[in-house]
Amino acid sequence: MAAPIRILLVEDDQEDAEYLTALLARADGVQFEIERTDRLSAALTAAPRTRPDVVLLDLTLPDAQGLKTVRRARLGFGSVPFLVLTGIHDETLGVEAVQEGAQDYLVKDKLETGLIVRAILYAIERRRASDEAATLRQREALQREFVANVSHELRTPLTAIKASLESLRRGGLSDPQARERFIDAIERQTEHLARLVEELLAVATLESEGLRANPKALELGTVIRQILDDFASKAAAAKVSLSAEGGFDSLKVWADPDHLAEILHNLTENAIKYNKPGGNVRISAQESDGVVEVTVSDTGAGIAEDEIPLLFTPFHRTRYATAKNISGTGLGLSITKRAVERNGGRLWFESDPGEGSHFHFTIPKAP
């Protein structure tokens, strides 16, 4: 039999509650688990904790009556569907309740098992379908925005390259200093364009449903040492000391090797790039709650509070990064987040503006 349907019954009348419970107990092929409260306020507190599948809501409660109950319920129950219970003389109230956001209404004196079960199942299904449609709409909007951003981001370096080429053609070639400047600009913009295309490909690869992570047991120590080697000269050039805190040598993780390398690469690169001369970057790892948590800490610019919610948004670059003209695409962190999630982990950070940041991610332990 399928899992029982969890109902939060908000009804202060003991007899009505017992009657409804008895009717539901007679249902064929469906089981219900009923939790009851006699106040709307108690129900609004309980729902986020007990996460019922549906709420059955009486409209004459000690702390809420009529349509006010419905309005508070719509706001308070969020995505949990609710049905209202009305008396025989106020069916119009039921209709109004539906207009205000209730999924359906049941008239108390006309209750019958089949009718209640059908109304409950429909309410849950309708809510699920409308949530799915909303997610889909939101995803489509994000995709449209992403495509618009991509076109803009690709056009900017292309326009700059075209302008430099035109200047070269219009006489820039004969002046050696101007020639160097234009060629440098073309080189820089071409590199930026190449990086963008590479990162866009990484986004597309991680996005495509068919490409799942291909996890293996990996020695974390080996992966981290490789990163230290890869970034040694970049860190030295930026006058940043790069090190790893020991203690992870015995740790084995379960991850896609390319994804794990990409995650550590992006976080370490940012930690160096947004650092100050004389600063540090430290990589550490520890086991916690059956997963491995890796942290990349830096003593760099940090992230201003108002920019924290935007950090994983594709193409977002902080004011600091643009003001200091630090090269980047704003795609690295969104790729990193996807890669971590694809491997069953979580990515988050803490930051102290002016003091530095700590980026953490979890990854499953190898079995």
Ligand code: ADP
């Ligand atoms: P980018 O290619 O611009 O580095 P990311 O997606 O990796 O793109 O990062 C997005 C933005 O987040 C960066 O432009 C930078 O402004 C900010 N950022 C990322 N990592 C750090 C860090 N360790 N310290 C300060 N700012 C950071």
